[in-house]
Amino acid sequence: MRIADEGEPDETPVRTCAHPGCAAAGEYRAPRSRAELHLFHWFCLDHVRAYNTAWNFYAGMSVAEVEREIRNDTVWQRPTWPMGARAGMRYAPRFRDYGMFGFDEDETPRARRDTASRRPLSQQEHALAIFNLAPPLTLGGLKARYKELVKLHHPDVHGGDKAAEERLKIINLAYATLKASYFP
Numbered sequence: 001m002r003i004a005d006e007g008e009p010d011e012t013p014v015r016t017c018a019h020p021g022c023a024a025a026g027e028y029r030a031p032r033s034r035a036e037l038h039l040f041h042w043f044c045l046d047h048v049r050a051y052n053t054a055w056n057f058y059a060g061m062s063v064a065e066v067e068r069e070i071r072n073d074t075v076w077q078r079p080t081w082p083m084g085a086r087a088g089m090r091y092a093p094r095f096r097d098y099g100m101f102g103f104d105e106d107e108t109p110r111a112r113r114d115t116a117s118r119r120p121l122s123q124q125e126h127a128l129a130i131f132n133l134a135p136p137l138t139l140g141g142l143k144a145r146y147k148e149l150v151k152l153h154h155p156d157v158h159g160g161d162k163a164a165e166e167r168l169k170i171i172n173l174a175y176a177t178l179k180a181s182y183f184p
Helices: 043-052 064-074 109-115 123-131 139-153 162-182
Strands: 028-031 040-043
Touching: 028 043, 028 123, 123 139, 123 162, 139 162
Parallel strands: none
Antiparallel strands: 028 040
8 A cells, every 4th residue: 555645635535424415524334224234324423423323223123023133132143942952861961970969870860850859939839839820921811710719719609618718818818929929
């Protein structure tokens, strides 16, 4: 590359700002669209700031499309599988314990899992188990299931039975817990 002498004009081409009516040098690039991120507009500093402030990458996308795009970006656009989908005895690592972790040599992973202590259920998980529901919940679905259980376990239906009264108290507590947890 040749350096221009003092008397010679500089031959480097100068881009002009792409904003209509602006004659300033376009030194700053901004993407043209979401679909063409490798193509750019060239703006002066003031106009690139205005363009970037107004530009919305997700414009024209539905909420579901935006959510899918964000979830896809969290794994760097790579395919993923649910945890444990490819796990199994074929893929389980084979190693000897040598007594370090307290497992017997002949003990299988399933036996370890079955005998392992399980954590206690939270209030929400216990309430979901009582109602035999799984998230996501709707308020209408929760109310409908509550009405079914009340009709089934109400003490008046069972002739004033104390056990039915206790079951109804548990159902009422579970309903209050789920309603407060999912529909504040």
